[in-house]
Amino acid sequence: MTVSEGPAVSPLLSVRGLTKYFGNFAACSGIDLDIAPGEIHALLGENGAGKSTLVKMLFGILEPSGGEILSSGQAVVIRSPSEARSFGIGMVFQHFSLFEALTVGENIALSLDPKFSLPRISDEAARLSHKYGLPLDPKAHVADLSVGERQRIEIVRALLQNPKLIILDEPTSVLTPQEADRLFETLLKLKTEGRSVLYISHRLEEVRRICDRATVLRHGKVTGRCDPRQETPASLARMMVGADVAGVSRGTSSELGDVLIEVTDLSVPARTPFAVSLRAIDMQVRAGEVLAIAGVAGNGQGELFDVLSGEYTVPENDAIRIRGKAVGTVGINARRMLGAGFVPEERHGHAAVSEMSLSDNLLLARSQPDRRSFLSGGVLSIVRHSSVRSAAKRICEDMDVRKSGDDPSAGSLSGGNLQKFIVGRELDRQPAVLVVNQPTWGVDAGAASRIRQALVDLARSGSAVVVISQDLDEIFEVATKVSVISEGRLSPSFAAHELSLEQIGLMMGGIHDSTHSEASHAH
Amino acid sequence: MLEAILLTVITAATPLVIAALGELVTERSGVLNLGVEGMMIMGAVVAFAATQITGTPYIGVLAGIAAGAAFSLLFGFLTLTLVANQVATGLALTILGLGLSGQIGESYVGQPGIKLQPIEIPLLADIPLLGPLLFRQDLIFYLSIALVIGIHWFLFRSRTGLKMRAIGDNHASAHALGINVIRTRYLAVMFGGACAGLAGAQLSLVYTPQWVENMAAGRGWIALALVVFASWRPLRVLAGGYLFGAVSIGQLHAQAFGIGIPSQFLSALPYAATIVVLIIISHNRRTTMINTPASLGKPFVPER
The missing domain is CATH 3.40.50.300 (P-loop containing nucleotide triphosphate hydrolases)
Incomplete structure (x- = not known):
C-alpha cells in the first residue's frame, strides 16, 4: 500500500508513539499519525477504539502517558484547549457547550477577545458563516436552533480563531443528511484554503466521499492507513472491526421455544x-x-x-x-x-x-x-x-x-x-x-x-x-x-x-440496502 | 384627587421595583436569594437610625444601602464560598433580618422620622399632572428609574452583563470559558442586597417616615414574585411593580368608598392579581425559557 506512506510535504501536525493509560487500560497505545497541510484526514474506528482519547490529547484536554506531539516539526506540549488554539488547532465537539438562553452572536462573543464589540462580532460571524456556506442568524436564540445550526455556531466559533487544523468529532452523528451535505461543502472549502481537517467518524460512505487519507484505529492501536477513495466500504469496515475475530461462531441451539x-x-x-x-x-x-x-x-x-x-x-x-x-x-x-x-x-x-x-x-x-x-x-x-x-x-x-x-x-x-x-x-x-x-x-x-x-x-x-x-x-x-x-x-x-463482521459493520455505517452486494464484492 | 392617588401609587411601587431589580440581577447570575425581605427590613431600620443620629436623610439612604449589601455578603459567603443551600440560607436571612431589625430599632419605635424631601426639577416640574408626579419626587424615585434603564442596558448591551447572563445560563460552560463565576456572583448578590437596602430606606424615609417593627410587611416576597412575573426582564419589573402598587392603592380607596365587597377580599386583590398575571405571562413558554436563568439556585463548585 503505497498510499500509506506519509505525505511528501512536511506535516502540519504529527503524533509519534502517543499513548494514554487509564489505570492499566491502554486507551491509546503507540499511535503514529501525520496530518498534512490542506488535507481532510479521517480517523476511523468503532466506539471505544480510542479516537476520542486521541483527539482529546491533541486538544490539551487529556495529558498523554507517553509519546510526543509535533507541530510543524517541533515537539510541543499542549496543556490546555487555549494552548491548543495558540498552536492553530480548533475543535468542534460532539456535544456542544453553548449557552441556550443567549443569541448566536452572544455565544460567539463570549469566547472571543474582549476588545471586539458585540456588533462587530455579529458582523464578523455573519460574514464568516456566509463565506463558508453556514447560514446563521447572529440574533437568533440558541434554544430555538436545530442541532445542525448549533453545530454551525461551534464551527464558526472555531473559524473565528483562524485555525490551521480543525478537529471534528463525529460531526454528522447529530445531523440530517441535508445538513451533513452542507457541512461537507464547508469542509471542502476549508481544504481549498489550505487548512487541514481531522475528521472523526465511523460512517464509511462519508469518509470515502470527502477524506484524502484515513487512519484506522482499533482497540487503541493503528490498524490501517489508506486512501479511503481507493477502498470499498467493505475493506474499510474490515480494517475497522478487524478480521481476527471473524471466526467466532455459535451453533444455534436446536430447540427453540415460544x-x-x-x-x-x-x-x-x-x-x-x-x-x-x-x-x-x-x-x-x-x-x-x-x-x-x-x-x-x-x-x-x-x-x-x-x-x-x-x-x-x-x-x-x-x-x-x-x-x-x-x-x-x-x-x-x-x-x-x-x-x-x-x-x-x-x-x-x-x-x-x-x-x-x-x-x-x-x-x-x-x-x-x-x-x-x-x-x-x-x-x-x-x-x-x-x-x-x-x-x-x-x-x-x-x-x-x-x-x-x-x-x-x-x-x-x-x-x-x-x-x-x-x-x-x-x-x-x-x-x-x-x-x-x-x-x-x-x-x-x-x-x-x-x-x-x-x-x-x-x-x-x-x-x-x-x-x-x-x-x-x-x-x-x-x-x-x-x-x-x-x-x-x-x-x-x-x-x-x-x-460476517464486515456485513454488520456496513449495516451499522448506515448502508442499508446495498449490504449484501457491497460485502460480496469484498470477498 | 387623581394626582394624590397617583402619587401614592408611585410611592407604593418604588420600593417593590428597586428590590425586585436587585433580585433580578442576583438571579440573572444564577443565585436565588430568598432573603430580600430580611435585607429590606435591615435597610429600613439602619436608614432610619442613621437619619435620626445624623439628622440627614441622605446619610440614612447611604447607610440603608450599605446595610443591605453587608447583610447580603453574609448570604454570599454562606452560599458561594461554603456552598450552603441557597433556599434555606435565604429563608434564614429573612428570619434573621426580621429579628435583628427589631432589636436595633427598639429605641426608635414611635419616634417621628425625617422625611426625604422631594427634589424639584426646574421647568419640567411645572408640567400639569406629570410634573408633580415625575419631576417633583425624592431621590430614591429618580434612582429607581435610573436603575431600570441602567440594568436593562447593563444586561443586554454590555459585555459584563453578557458574561453574567452566561453564568446564569450555564455556569460550567462559563467557567470553562475562563469567566470568574464565584466573583461575579458575589458582586451580583451584593448588588441585590444594596438594592433591597435602598428599598428599605425608601420605606422608613419616604413611604412612612418612622420605624415600625416588621414594616416591610411582605414587600420583599412580592419583589421576589415580581422577578418571576417579569420573566427576569427589567422593564417588565417596572410594569409589574406599578401594577401591584396600583391595585393595592386602588383597593384601599375602594374600601374607603365602602363598596359592598368584604375588605379581606380586597386586601387579597393585589396578590391575586399578581398571581393571575404570573400565570398568563408564564404561558409564553419560549419567553420564559429564554429568560429563565437555567442554573438558578444550583450550587457551583469549580473543578480543580
Missing part, C-alpha cells in the same frame, strides 16, 4: 429534538434465543430500550407483547410482573442510585414484583430488611461482585462490579425475558466476560434475551441472531453464524 417478546410494526415519534424516532420496528425473540441489536450510538438504541422496558409507554397496546400479553400501554413494573427484566445503559442514576446501598437499590427495582418476599404488613409495606440484605448478598456471590463492606453504596463500586450487580439483580429473578442496553460498556474485560456468560446461560435455560450493544465482539460472543438499528429502523434479524 415467542417471549414480540414487537410488531411499532413507530414512535421523537420525544425531544435530540431523540431519534423509531420507525416500523418488528422483532421476535423466542425462548433460548439471544437477539443482539448492533448499531452506532444515537441511532435509536436508547429509545428502543425505553419502549421495550415500559419506561415510555406507547399508545398501541398490541405493538409490544411479553409472553403473549399485550403490554404497550403498561409501565415497567407491570412488565416485570410478567417475568421480564431490564438493564438500562447508564449505571449511575438510571439503573442504580449511586448514594444508596446495594440492598436499597435491589429493593427499588423489585419492591413491586417481589412484594411478597421483601415487604410485609400488607398496605403498610414494611420492608423486610433481612430478606432484602440476604438477596443482595446472594446476587453479589452469584455474580462475583467485589465490594468493600457488607452493603456499600452503589457509587462506591467500580463500574464493572456495579454492572455485575445490576445484571445480577435482574438475573436473580430468573426472568423469562431480559432486555439489556450496552451490558458491558466501560466495563473491564473480566467483568464483561462474566456478564456475557450470564446472558448466554440465561438464554440456554429457556429465556429470551435482547442485547443492545455497539461492541461487535460482544455481539458475536453472545448472539444467536443479530439485527442492526440505524436511524430508528431495525433490520430483519440474521442468524449470527451467517453474518
Whole structure:
C-alpha cells in the first residue's frame, strides 16, 4: 500500500508513539499519525477504539502517558484547549457547550477577545458563516436552533480563531443528511484554503466521499492507513472491526421455544429534538434465543430500550407483547410482573442510585414484583430488611461482585462490579425475558466476560434475551441472531453464524440496502 | 384627587421595583436569594437610625444601602464560598433580618422620622399632572428609574452583563470559558442586597417616615414574585411593580368608598392579581425559557 506512506510535504501536525493509560487500560497505545497541510484526514474506528482519547490529547484536554506531539516539526506540549488554539488547532465537539438562553452572536462573543464589540462580532460571524456556506442568524436564540445550526455556531466559533487544523468529532452523528451535505461543502472549502481537517467518524460512505487519507484505529492501536477513495466500504469496515475475530461462531441451539417478546410494526415519534424516532420496528425473540441489536450510538438504541422496558409507554397496546400479553400501554413494573427484566445503559442514576446501598437499590427495582418476599404488613409495606440484605448478598456471590463492606453504596463500586450487580439483580429473578442496553460498556474485560456468560446461560435455560450493544465482539460472543438499528429502523434479524463482521459493520455505517452486494464484492 | 392617588401609587411601587431589580440581577447570575425581605427590613431600620443620629436623610439612604449589601455578603459567603443551600440560607436571612431589625430599632419605635424631601426639577416640574408626579419626587424615585434603564442596558448591551447572563445560563460552560463565576456572583448578590437596602430606606424615609417593627410587611416576597412575573426582564419589573402598587392603592380607596365587597377580599386583590398575571405571562413558554436563568439556585463548585 503505497498510499500509506506519509505525505511528501512536511506535516502540519504529527503524533509519534502517543499513548494514554487509564489505570492499566491502554486507551491509546503507540499511535503514529501525520496530518498534512490542506488535507481532510479521517480517523476511523468503532466506539471505544480510542479516537476520542486521541483527539482529546491533541486538544490539551487529556495529558498523554507517553509519546510526543509535533507541530510543524517541533515537539510541543499542549496543556490546555487555549494552548491548543495558540498552536492553530480548533475543535468542534460532539456535544456542544453553548449557552441556550443567549443569541448566536452572544455565544460567539463570549469566547472571543474582549476588545471586539458585540456588533462587530455579529458582523464578523455573519460574514464568516456566509463565506463558508453556514447560514446563521447572529440574533437568533440558541434554544430555538436545530442541532445542525448549533453545530454551525461551534464551527464558526472555531473559524473565528483562524485555525490551521480543525478537529471534528463525529460531526454528522447529530445531523440530517441535508445538513451533513452542507457541512461537507464547508469542509471542502476549508481544504481549498489550505487548512487541514481531522475528521472523526465511523460512517464509511462519508469518509470515502470527502477524506484524502484515513487512519484506522482499533482497540487503541493503528490498524490501517489508506486512501479511503481507493477502498470499498467493505475493506474499510474490515480494517475497522478487524478480521481476527471473524471466526467466532455459535451453533444455534436446536430447540427453540415460544415467542417471549414480540414487537410488531411499532413507530414512535421523537420525544425531544435530540431523540431519534423509531420507525416500523418488528422483532421476535423466542425462548433460548439471544437477539443482539448492533448499531452506532444515537441511532435509536436508547429509545428502543425505553419502549421495550415500559419506561415510555406507547399508545398501541398490541405493538409490544411479553409472553403473549399485550403490554404497550403498561409501565415497567407491570412488565416485570410478567417475568421480564431490564438493564438500562447508564449505571449511575438510571439503573442504580449511586448514594444508596446495594440492598436499597435491589429493593427499588423489585419492591413491586417481589412484594411478597421483601415487604410485609400488607398496605403498610414494611420492608423486610433481612430478606432484602440476604438477596443482595446472594446476587453479589452469584455474580462475583467485589465490594468493600457488607452493603456499600452503589457509587462506591467500580463500574464493572456495579454492572455485575445490576445484571445480577435482574438475573436473580430468573426472568423469562431480559432486555439489556450496552451490558458491558466501560466495563473491564473480566467483568464483561462474566456478564456475557450470564446472558448466554440465561438464554440456554429457556429465556429470551435482547442485547443492545455497539461492541461487535460482544455481539458475536453472545448472539444467536443479530439485527442492526440505524436511524430508528431495525433490520430483519440474521442468524449470527451467517453474518460476517464486515456485513454488520456496513449495516451499522448506515448502508442499508446495498449490504449484501457491497460485502460480496469484498470477498 | 387623581394626582394624590397617583402619587401614592408611585410611592407604593418604588420600593417593590428597586428590590425586585436587585433580585433580578442576583438571579440573572444564577443565585436565588430568598432573603430580600430580611435585607429590606435591615435597610429600613439602619436608614432610619442613621437619619435620626445624623439628622440627614441622605446619610440614612447611604447607610440603608450599605446595610443591605453587608447583610447580603453574609448570604454570599454562606452560599458561594461554603456552598450552603441557597433556599434555606435565604429563608434564614429573612428570619434573621426580621429579628435583628427589631432589636436595633427598639429605641426608635414611635419616634417621628425625617422625611426625604422631594427634589424639584426646574421647568419640567411645572408640567400639569406629570410634573408633580415625575419631576417633583425624592431621590430614591429618580434612582429607581435610573436603575431600570441602567440594568436593562447593563444586561443586554454590555459585555459584563453578557458574561453574567452566561453564568446564569450555564455556569460550567462559563467557567470553562475562563469567566470568574464565584466573583461575579458575589458582586451580583451584593448588588441585590444594596438594592433591597435602598428599598428599605425608601420605606422608613419616604413611604412612612418612622420605624415600625416588621414594616416591610411582605414587600420583599412580592419583589421576589415580581422577578418571576417579569420573566427576569427589567422593564417588565417596572410594569409589574406599578401594577401591584396600583391595585393595592386602588383597593384601599375602594374600601374607603365602602363598596359592598368584604375588605379581606380586597386586601387579597393585589396578590391575586399578581398571581393571575404570573400565570398568563408564564404561558409564553419560549419567553420564559429564554429568560429563565437555567442554573438558578444550583450550587457551583469549580473543578480543580
